[in-house]
Amino acid sequence: MNPYILATLLFGLGLGTTITFASSHWLLAWMGLEINTLAIIPLMAQHHHPRAVEATTKYFLTQATAAAMLLFASTTNAWLTGQWDIQQMSHPLPITLITLALALKIGLAPVHSWLPEVLQGLDLTTGLILSTWQKLAPFALLLQLQPANSTILIILGLTSTLVGGWGGLNQTQLRKILAYSSIAHLGWMILVLQFSPSLTLLTLLTYLIMTSSTFLVFKLNKSTNINMLATSWAKAPALTALTPLILLSLGGLPPLTGFMPKWLILQELAKQDLAPTATLAAMSALLSLYFYLRLSYAMALTMSPNNLTGMTPWRLQSSQLTLPLAISTMATLLLLPLTPAAVALLTL
Amino acid sequence: MTYIMSLFLLGLVLGLVAVASNPSPYFAALGLVVVAGMGCGVLVSYGGPFLSLVLFLIYLGGMLVVFAYSAALAAEPYPETWGSRPVAGYMAMYVAGVVLISSKFWEGWHEFSWVPGDELGEFSVFRGDIGGVALMYSAGGGMLVISAWVLLLTLFVVLELTRGLGRGTLRAV
Numbered sequence: 001m002n003p004y005i006l007a008t009l010l011f012g013l014g015l016g017t018t019i020t021f022a023s024s025h026w027l028l029a030w031m032g033l034e035i036n037t038l039a040i041i042p043l044m045a046q047h048h049h050p051r052a053v054e055a056t057t058k059y060f061l062t063q064a065t066a067a068a069m070l071l072f073a074s075t076t077n078a079w080l081t082g083q084w085d086i087q088q089m090s091h092p093l094p095i096t097l098i099t100l101a102l103a104l105k106i107g108l109a110p111v112h113s114w115l116p117e118v119l120q121g122l123d124l125t126t127g128l129i130l131s132t133w134q135k136l137a138p139f140a141l142l143l144q145l146q147p148a149n150s151t152i153l154i155i156l157g158l159t160s161t162l163v164g165g166w167g168g169l170n171q172t173q174l175r176k177i178l179a180y181s182s183i184a185h186l187g188w189m190i191l192v193l194q195f196s197p198s199l200t201l202l203t204l205l206t207y208l209i210m211t212s213s214t215f216l217v218f219k220l221n222k223s224t225n226i227n228m229l230a231t232s233w234a235k236a237p238a239l240t241a242l243t244p245l246i247l248l249s250l251g252g253l254p255p256l257t258g259f260m261p262k263w264l265i266l267q268e269l270a271k272q273d274l275a276p277t278a279t280l281a282a283m284s285a286l287l288s289l290y291f292y293l294r295l296s297y298a299m300a301l302t303m304s305p306n307n308l309t310g311m312t313p314w315r316l317q318s319s320q321l322t323l324p325l326a327i328s329t330m331a332t333l334l335l336l337p338l339t340p341a342a343v344a345l346l347t348l
Numbered sequence: 349m350t351y352i353m354s355l356f357l358l359g360l361v362l363g364l365v366a367v368a369s370n371p372s373p374y375f376a377a378l379g380l381v382v383v384a385g386m387g388c389g390v391l392v393s394y395g396g397p398f399l400s401l402v403l404f405l406i407y408l409g410g411m412l413v414v415f416a417y418s419a420a421l422a423a424e425p426y427p428e429t430w431g432s433r434p435v436a437g438y439m440a441m442y443v444a445g446v447v448l449i450s451s452k453f454w455e456g457w458h459e460f461s462w463v464p465g466d467e468l469g470e471f472s473v474f475r476g477d478i479g480g481v482a483l484m485y486s487a488g489g490g491m492l493v494i495s496a497w498v499l500l501l502t503l504f505v506v507l508e509l510t511r512g513l514g515r516g517t518l519r520a521v
Contacts, residue, residue, distance in 0.1 A: 005508055012501050019494065028491060035498055042508040048515070 001046050012039030013133060020137035025084050026074030030067060033105065033137055037063040040134065043126050055121025062114040066104040073097035086144050096149045105138045108156045108186050109163035116167070116179040124224070127175055128215040131182050132208045139189070139204055143197045143348065153194050158280055160187025165287025172226045174218055177291055178211065181250060184288045191281060192265045195272050198348045203261035206335070210258055213246045213332045216325040220318060229295065230304035234311050242329055244296035249332045251289040257335040260342065353393060359386035361446055369438035372427035373419040377412060384408050395476030
C-alpha cells in the first residue's frame with residue numbers, strides 16, 4: 001500500500017481510539033468509534049482478494065449497526081435526561097441499549113457471529129490489530145457505564161465464555177480459533193464489569209498481551225491452520241518450546257500470567273455471593289483449554305510427519321521484527337508474581 | 349397546521365414503505381427523497397430549520413446525488429418498480445403493519461404525546477435550534493475540525509478501496 005496512505009490510516013486508527021478515550025460527550029465518543037471503523041476498512045481489504053473483501057464488508061456492516069445503535073441510545077438518553085455526559089447516565093433504557101451496541105462492536109455472544117468469519121478473511125497482522133487495538137475504545141466506554149444492567153452483563157458474560165469454548169472446539173483454522181478465544185476472554189471481562197471495573201481492565205490488558213504473542217507466533221511461523229502449525233516445529237525451536245506455554249497462558253493455567261485475571265475474577269464473584277456463576281465460568285474455561293492444548297500438542301508435544309527438507313530447514317535471520325514477540329512472550333509467561341502490583345496500579 | 353403536519357407524516361411513512369419494500373435502487377432513491385423532504389417539513393414546523401436546510405443540502409444534494417450516479421453505473425435492464433409482484437407484496441405487508449400498530453395509538457392520551465422543540469411562532473429560520481448552531485461553531489469548533497479531517501479520511505478510504513480497476517478490491521469497477 002502507498003506509504004502515505006498507510007500512515008494516514010494508522011494515524012486515523014490512533015486518533016479514533018484517542019478521541020474515544022478523551023471524550024466525556026457521547027457524540028465525540030461515537031465519532032472516535034466511527035473513525036476507527038473507517039480507518040481499518042482499507043487495511044482489511046488491502047490484499048484485494050474476494051475473501052478479504054467479504055470480511056471487510058461484514059465488518060463494516062456490523063460496526064455500522066453497532067455505531068447507529070450507540071447514536072440512537074445516546075440521543076434517547078439526551079431526550080430522557082437532558083444531557084450528553086457519559087458518566088452521568090441514569091436511565092436504564094439507554095444504558096441497556098449502549099451495552100448491547102458495544103457488545104456487538106466487540107463481538108460478545110450472542111452477537112458474536114461476525115467475528116470468526118471476519119478474522120478468517122484477514123491476514124494475521126490485520127487480525128492482530130482487530131483483536132487488540134479495536135477492543136480498547138469500546139471498553140473505555142463500557143468501563144464508564146455506571147449503573148449497569150446486571151442481568152444483561154451476566155448473560156452476555158456467561159454466554160460468551162460458553163460460546164467461545166464450544167465454538168472453538170471444532171475449528172482447524174487458527175484465526176477462527178483465535179476469534180473464539182477472543183469471544184471467551186471478552187466474556188470473562190464483561191462478567192466482572194459491574195463488580196470491579198479494574199479487574200475488567202486487568203483482564204483486557206493481559207488478554208491483549210497474550211493474544212499479541214499468539215498472533216505473532218503464528219505470523220513468524222507463517223501458519224494459518226493446525227496442519228501448518230504442526231509442521232512448523234523445526235523453523236524456530238526456541239519458539240516451539242515457548243508456544244505451548246503461551247497457549248496455556250491463554251487457557252488460564254497457573255503459574256502463567258493468564259491465571260491472574262481468572263483467579264481474581266473468580267475471587268470477586270465468590271465475594272459477591274455468585275458461586276454458581278463462578279463455577280459455570282470456570283467450567284467453560286475448560287472447553288477453551290481443550291483447544292489450546294490441542295494446538296500445543298500439534299506443535300510441540302508431537303513431531304508431525306514431514307519430509308527431510310521440512311524437518312531441517314535453514315534457520316536464517318527472520319526478516320520480520322522479532323522484538324515485539326520477545327517482549328509480549330515474556331509478559332505472557334512471567335507476570336503472575338506481579339499480581340499485587342498490577343491490581344494496585346489498575347484501580348479505577 | 350395540524351393538517352399539514354399529518355400530511356407530512358403520512359408522506360414520511362409512505363416514503364419509508366416505498367424504500368423498505370425493496371424496489372430497484374432508483375425507485376428507492378426517489379422514496380428517500382420523499383422521506384427527507386417530508387421529514388424536513390416536520391422539522392421546520394417544530395423548531396429545526398437549520399437541520400432541515402442542512403439535510404436538504406448535504407443529504408439530498410450531496411449524498412443522494414452521488415448514490416444516484418453510482419446506481420446509474422449499475423443499471424439493470426428490467427428494474428423492479430412498485431408495481432411488480434414481490435415489491436407490491438412487501439408494500440402491502442408494511443402498510444398493514446403500520447396501520448395495525450398505529451391503531452393502538454389512535455385514541456386516548458397518546459394524541460398529545462408530541463414533544464416540540466419550541467412553540468410555532470413564525471415561519472422563519474431563526475428558531476429553537478439556532479442556539480445549538482451557535483454553540484457548535486463556538487465551543488464545538490474542535491469537533492468541527494475533527495469532522496472535517498474525518499471527511500478527508502473518508503475520501504482517502506474510498507479512493508484506496510476503489511483504485512486498481514479490475515485488479516483492485518472492487519473487481520467490477
